[in-house]
Amino acid sequence: MDIPYLCSILDAANMLGIGRTKLYEMLTTGELVSMQIGKRRLVKVDSITAFIQRATGGAK
Template sequence: MATIAEAQPQRMLKVEQAAARAQLGRTRMYELIKTGEIQSVKIGRSRRIPVEALDAYVARLVDEQCQAVA
């Protein structure tokens, strides 16, 4: 039987989780956060990436590449 937390989709990811989801390395993900290409939030000493921020980054990449080809 699933708990309430397991039944709800994750809204924020750890840096390592976001990197894995985007098929990037942990170091590259931290670089993207540092440059502001991916938004993140700090909760205490932990850094989290909203799923929407990761989706927005991917959408921007697709848009930029589509415009470069056109």
């Protein structure tokens, strides 16, 4: 199964168990990375994985 490179704001918030407002804060502070395609803002899934690894000290 292929792992997506990008996900929607709502999907990213759901993955982390947080609200959209907190997710946008994390994008603003650079904790997560996103890009815009047309009018859609998409979050890099790798940045979510990296955030989780940083927050847990690299534990899986």
